[in-house]
Structure formats: C-alpha cells, structure tokens
Amino acid sequence: MGNLLQVRELCVQYRPVRAKPHLAVDRINFDIGPGEVVGLMGESGCGKTTIALGLLRLLPKDNVKVLGTISFRGQNLVSMDEQALQRIRGAEISMVYQEPGISLCPVLRVGDQVAEVFRAHRNWSWEQCRTEASSMLALVGLPGTARIFSAYPHQLSGGQLQRVVLAQALACRPALLVADEPTASLDARSQAEFLLLLRELKEQFGLAILLISHTPEIHASLADRLLVMKEGWIVEEGSFEQIYRNPTHAYTRTLFGRSGRARKIESRPPDLIASRNNSQ
Numbered sequence: 001m002g003n004l005l006q007v008r009e010l011c012v013q014y015r016p017v018r019a020k021p022h023l024a025v026d027r028i029n030f031d032i033g034p035g036e037v038v039g040l041m042g043e044s045g046c047g048k049t050t051i052a053l054g055l056l057r058l059l060p061k062d063n064v065k066v067l068g069t070i071s072f073r074g075q076n077l078v079s080m081d082e083q084a085l086q087r088i089r090g091a092e093i094s095m096v097y098q099e100p101g102i103s104l105c106p107v108l109r110v111g112d113q114v115a116e117v118f119r120a121h122r123n124w125s126w127e128q129c130r131t132e133a134s135s136m137l138a139l140v141g142l143p144g145t146a147r148i149f150s151a152y153p154h155q156l157s158g159g160q161l162q163r164v165v166l167a168q169a170l171a172c173r174p175a176l177l178v179a180d181e182p183t184a185s186l187d188a189r190s191q192a193e194f195l196l197l198l199r200e201l202k203e204q205f206g207l208a209i210l211l212i213s214h215t216p217e218i219h220a221s222l223a224d225r226l227l228v229m230k231e232g233w234i235v236e237e238g239s240f241e242q243i244y245r246n247p248t249h250a251y252t253r254t255l256f257g258r259s260g261r262a263r264k265i266e267s268r269p270p271d272l273i274a275s276r277n278n279s280q
C-alpha cells in the first residue's frame with residue numbers, strides 16, 4: 001500500500017515587510033502511510049506549526065513562500081488552487097489546534113458549528129447536518145449530548161471544547177488528521193483521556209495522524225514513527241521506541257532527558273508506552 005502523504009523538499013520562507021526573510025522550514029522530507037501515526041517533536045519555534053499549516057495551505061500567501069511538493073493521494077497541494085483545496089480541507093485532511101477556543105466561534109452553539117462542517121462538504125439538509133453533528137458529539141464521548149449541542153463555547157470546559165473540535169475534525173471521516181499540540185491546554189487527567197479517545201478513534205476509522213508536540217510522553221502514547229525537528233530541519237527519524245531507546249542526535253537526547261522526562265516515560269505507573277503496547 002502506498003503512502004497517503006509524501007512531503008518532498010518542503011521549504012517555507014517568511015518574508016516580513018520590514019525584516020529579512022526567514023527560512024522557517026528547510027528541505028523537509030517525510031511520508032505518512034494510511035492509518036499511521038507520525039510524531040513531530042521539537043522545541044517551540046522550530047517550525048512544527050509551520051509544517052502543519054503548510055500542509056493545509058493555510059499560511060498567508062502575501063508574505064510566505066512555499067516550495068517543494070506536498071503530495072496527498074497523488075495530488076500536489078502546493079500547486080492546487082483554493083477552490084480545490086477547500087474540497088480537501090475538513091473532508092480529507094482535518095486539523096485540531098492547540099487552543100480550541102480559537103477554533104470555535106463564541107456566538108454560535110457548538111452543535112451548529114459541527115453541523116457546518118457537514119453543510120460545507122455534504123449535500124444534506126440542515127436537519128440532517130444537525131442530526132449527524134449530534135452523533136459526532138456522542139462519538140467523541142461528550143455526555144448529555146443535547147445540552148452540549150446547545151451550549152456556547154464559554155459554557156464548556158477546556159476538555160469538552162477540545163472534544164467538540166475533534167468532532168468537527170472527524171465529522172467527514174478524513175484520511176489524515178493534523179493534531180497540533182492537541183493536549184497543551186488540558187490538565188493531566190483530561191490530557192490522558194483525550195489521548196486514549198484519539199487512539200480509539202484512530203483504530204475505529206483507520207485514521208492517519210501527524211501528531212505535533214514538544215513532549216515525549218504525548219508521542220509515546222500514539223506515535224508509530226517520530227520526526228525530531230530543530231531550527232527548520234529534521235535531524236532524526238525512526239520508530240518511537242528506536243529513537244527513545246537509542247537517540248543518535250545530541251538534540252534528541254536533550255529533548256528526552258530534559259526535566260527527567262525520559263525517566264518519567266519509563267517509570268510512571270500508568271506508563272504510556274506500556275499502555276500503548278498493551279493495546280496493540
């Protein structure tokens with residue numbers, strides 16, 4: 001089976017009006033296969049979110065130059081026009097952002113915001129869109145679906161909001177989910193519950209995921225392969241277990257060793273690596 005996504009020689013350069021151009025992503029290459037979870041790890045500012053936004057062509061066109069190839073199911077997204085991209089975004093490739101509050105409109109009920117995804121990509125009546133939206137809210141584990149459906153974003157907790165955003169992202173059963181620091185705004189319990197839900201839905205839908213996080217524990221819970229990014233470059237890649245057990249780059253060793261993270265991954269009682277392996 002071929003790759004779902006192929007990224008070749010991807011370069012992203014920011015060109016501010018009153019500053020020198022900055023090459024944020026420099027000749028990046030990676031693949032994602034159907035149903036595969038690829039982790040992208042690195043410190044803030046290394047270019048992870050630029051890659052995420054670049055994949056969906058969401059970077060501003062006026063002051064950002066994108067070169068290279070992003071091939072999704074054989075189509076080059078870099079050369080695709082906006083109308084064609086709109087048919088793919090949300091339907092075949094979706095994204096979950098770090099801050100769910102930014103993704104949701106504060107003056108619309110959350111159920112209707114999920115329904116809008118169906119209206120954009122399905123030739124359904126509004127009533128059917130709302131019915132399917134309610135089903136999606138239940139699917140992502142939100143109890144009291146009718147109450148959640150009618151709520152405004154400010155009436156829900158951070159954990160609930162992130163599940164609403166996940167319901168939006170998965171509404172049309174995309175083949176690829178880009179998850180950019182999806183648990184960064186959650187407390188430890190909500191974080192663990194969200195990662196478990198994401199793993200279950202990944203198995204249920206055969207979902208491929210690009211999982212972006214600077215935290216090794218997050219990747220331990222889901223990632224099949226890991227890409228380590230520094231200053232716009234991929235400096236190391238391989239299976240998560242391979243890189244965790246035997247990192248070859250000094251930067252990778254720093255990321256795993258900082259604040260005792262590597263020890264925490266291995267020794268914590270509900271160990272995410274162990275729970276992931278036990279689920280397979």
